[in-house]
Amino acid sequence: xxxxxxxxxxxxxxxxxxxxxxxxxxxxxxxxxxxxxxxxxxxxxxxxxxxxxxxxxxxxxxxxxxxxxxxxxxxxxxxxxxxxxxxxxxxxxxxxxxxxxxxxxxxxxxxxxxxxxxxxxxxxxxxxxxxxxxxxxxxxxxxxxxxxxxxxxxxxxxxxxxxxxxxxxxxxxxxxxxxxxxxxxxxxxxxxxxxxxxxxxxxxxxxxxxxxxxxxxxxxxxxxxxxxxxx
Amino acid sequence: xxxxxxxxxxxxxxxxxxxxxxxxxxxxxxxxxxxxxxxxxxxxxxxxxxxxxxxxxxxxxxxxxxxxxxxxxxxxxxxxxxxxxxxxxxxxxxxxxxxxxxxxxxxxxxxxxxxxxxxxxxxxxxxxxxxxxxxxxxxxxxxxxxxxxxxxxxxxxxxxxxxxxxxxxxxxxxxxxxxxxxxxxxxxxxxxxxxxxxxxxxxxxxxxxxxxxxx
Numbered sequence: 001x002x003x004x005x006x007x008x009x010x011x012x013x014x015x016x017x018x019x020x021x022x023x024x025x026x027x028x029x030x031x032x033x034x035x036x037x038x039x040x041x042x043x044x045x046x047x048x049x050x051x052x053x054x055x056x057x058x059x060x061x062x063x064x065x066x067x068x069x070x071x072x073x074x075x076x077x078x079x080x081x082x083x084x085x086x087x088x089x090x091x092x093x094x095x096x097x098x099x100x101x102x103x104x105x106x107x108x109x110x111x112x113x114x115x116x117x118x119x120x121x122x123x124x125x126x127x128x129x130x131x132x133x134x135x136x137x138x139x140x141x142x143x144x145x146x147x148x149x150x151x152x153x154x155x156x157x158x159x160x161x162x163x164x165x166x167x168x169x170x171x172x173x174x175x176x177x178x179x180x181x182x183x184x185x186x187x188x189x190x191x192x193x194x195x196x197x198x199x200x201x202x203x204x205x206x207x208x209x210x211x212x213x214x215x216x217x218x219x220x221x222x223x224x225x226x227x228x229x230x231x
Numbered sequence: 232x233x234x235x236x237x238x239x240x241x242x243x244x245x246x247x248x249x250x251x252x253x254x255x256x257x258x259x260x261x262x263x264x265x266x267x268x269x270x271x272x273x274x275x276x277x278x279x280x281x282x283x284x285x286x287x288x289x290x291x292x293x294x295x296x297x298x299x300x301x302x303x304x305x306x307x308x309x310x311x312x313x314x315x316x317x318x319x320x321x322x323x324x325x326x327x328x329x330x331x332x333x334x335x336x337x338x339x340x341x342x343x344x345x346x347x348x349x350x351x352x353x354x355x356x357x358x359x360x361x362x363x364x365x366x367x368x369x370x371x372x373x374x375x376x377x378x379x380x381x382x383x384x385x386x387x388x389x390x391x392x393x394x395x396x397x398x399x400x401x402x403x404x405x406x407x408x409x410x411x412x413x414x415x416x417x418x419x420x421x422x423x424x425x426x427x428x429x430x431x432x433x434x435x436x437x438x439x440x441x442x443x444x445x446x
Contacts, residue, residue, distance in 0.1 A: 027251050029354070030264040041253050114264065119251070141375065156378060163385045170392050177396065178266065181403040188410045195417040199424065206428040210435055217443055 028118040028171070030059070033066065033105040035112055040102040043119060050094045053120040054101065057086040057175050060182040062111030067104035073097025083107070114182075116175045250276065250353035257346050260336035267356055268395035269328040271388075274360035275300070275353065277335065278318045282347040289349040292317040297338045298350075305329025314338050322360070328395045357388045 033039050045052065058064045065083040072078050072094065079089050105113050141152065215223035255261050265273060279298055280289040300321045302311040310331070311323045325331060337348060361384060367377050 027353070029251070030266065032262060032264065039253075041251050043251050156382070159382055163382060163389070166389055167385065167392075170389060170396070174266065174392070174396060177399060177403065181399065181406070184403055184406045184410065188406050188413070191410055191413050191417070195413070195421070198421060202421065202424060202428065206432060210432055213436060214439060217440070217445065 025121045026118065027120075028116070030114065030116045031103070033103050033113045033115055035108045035110055036106050038102055038104040038106055040100055042098050042100050044098050045094065045096055045121065048096060050091075050096065050121055052091045052094055052099070053089070054117065055086075055088045055120075056103070056115055056117035057179060059114045059116055059175060059179045061113035062108055064113070064179065064183075066113050066115055067102075067107065069100075069102040069104065071100040071102075073099065116178075118171075250278070250351040252349055252351040254347050254349055255336075257337050257339040257348060260334055261350070262332050262334040263352075263354065265331045265333060265354065265356060266329065267325050267331060268391040269325055271357050271391065272322065272324045272360045273331070273333075273357075274320065274322045274355050275333065276320050276351075277315075277353070278351040279337070280349040280351075282349070299336050299338050301334045301336075303332045303334075305331065328398065357392075358384045 027043070029041075031039060054070065056066075056068060058066050063083075064085050067083060068079065068081045068087055069077070070079040070089065074097070078091060078099075079087075081087055101117070101119070103113075103115050103117070145152065212223065215221045216227065218224055253261065267273065277298060277300075279292055279296060281292045281296065282288075283290045296317050297314045298317070298319065299314050300311060300319075301309060302321075302323055304310050304325065304327050306327065306329075310325075311321065313321070315321060333354065335350065335352070358381070363377060363381060366372070366380065372380060
C-alpha cells in the first residue's frame with residue numbers, strides 16, 4: 001500500500017476511536033404535553049457502559065405535575081413516577097441500547113403541561129487533544145506571558161470548566177424562574193377572575209334577598225303565591 | 232483517495248450524531264419550545280425514517296417525503312416556514328427574546344395517517360450551534376486562538392442570557408406586585424360594596440314596610 005493511503009487508514013481508525021470514546025452529550029428540550037396524551041422520546045446509547053442523568057421539571061400548566069416513566073433496553077423499567085413536579089435520576093454503568101422516556105399527562109382532562117427535560121451522558125476527557133495541536137502556539141505565548149506552557153493549559157482548562165458550569169447553572173435557574181413566573185401569572189389571573197365573580201355574586205344575592213322579602217309581604221305577586229302554595 | 236476522505240467524513244457524521252428520536256403519525260405535528268435571548272443562533276438537524284411493515288422496522292425514506300419546519304417567534308409571527316428533504320438542517324437567528332416554537336410535520340397529503348414516522352432531532356442553541364471548524368478555516372485561526380475564541384463566545388452567550396434573565400425577573404416582579412395591589416384593592420372594594428348593599432337593603436325594606444303600614 002502506498003504510504004499516503006496507509007496514513008489515511010490509520011487516521012480513519014484513530015478518528016473513529018477518538019470520537020467514539022468521547023461520548024459527551026447534553027440534550028434538552030421543552031415540550032408541551034396535551035391533556036390525555038403521553039409523549040415518549042427515545043435515545044440510543046452506544047457505549048458498552050453509559051452514565052445517564054435525566055432531569056425534568058414541569059414549568060407550566062394545571063397543578064404542575066406529570067407522570068414520568070423511563071425504560072431501558074429489553075423493557076426494563078428504570079423509573080416510574082406519578083404526578084411529580086420535578087425529578088432527577090442518575091444511572092451509572094447502563095448497558096447499550098435504546099432507552100425510552102415518557103411524559104404522561106393522561107390523568108389531566110383540561111390542562112396541557114409544559115415540561116423541560118435534560119439528558120446528560122458522562123463525557124470522557126477529549127479536551128487534551130487540542131493541547132497537542134497547540135503546542136507551538138503555546139510555546140510562543142509562554143515566551144510573551146512568562147508562564148509555563150503547562151500552567152497556561154491548566155488555566156485555560158479551568159476557565160472552560162467554570163464557564164461550562166456557569167452555563168448549566170444558568171439553564172437550571174432559567175427553568176426554575178420560568179416555573180415561578182407561570183405560577184405568579186396564574187395567581188394574577190385567578191385573583192382577577194374570582195374578584196369579578198364575587199362582585200357579581202354579592203350584588204345578585206343582595207337584590208335577590210330584597211325581592212324575596214318584598215314578595216313575602218306583597219299579596220298579589222307571583223312569588224307570594226308560590227310560597228303560599230308550598231306552605 | 233476520494234473514497235478514504237468520503238468514508239472519513241461519513242464516519243464523523245455517523246458517530247457524532249447523538250440525536251433523540253420520537254414517533255409521530257404522518258399527519259401529526261410535533262412542537263418544541265425554545266426560550267432564548269435575542270440575536271441567538273439556533274441550528275436543528277433532523278432525519279426521518281418511515282415504518283415499513285414488510286421489514287417490521289424503520290427504514291430511511293426513499294420516495295419524496297419531506298418535513299415542513301415552522302418556527303414562530305414570541306409574538307406568534309412565523310420566522311421560518313420551509314419544506315426540507317427527509318434529512319435536513321435548519322437554522323435561524325432570533326431577533327426577539329422569548330419563547331420560540333419549533334414545529335415539525337411531514338408534508339404527506341394523506342387525509343388520515345397510515346404510517347408511523349420516526350424522527351431523529353437535535354436542536355443546538357447559542358454557542359453550541361456555532362461551527363468552529365468553519366470559523367477556523369475562514370479566519371485562519373490557530374488551535375490556541377480557536378480555543379480562546381470558543382471561550383469568548385461562551386462568555387458572550389452567558390452575558391446575553393443574564394440580560395434576558397434580568398428582563399424576565401423584572402416582568403415576574405411586576406406581575407407579583409400587581410397581584411399584591413389588586414388583592415388589596417379588591418378586598419377594600421368588596422367590603423365597601425357589602426356595606427353599601429347592606430345599608431341599601433335596610434333602607435329599602437324600611438320604606439317598603441312603612442308604605443305597607445306594617446311598621
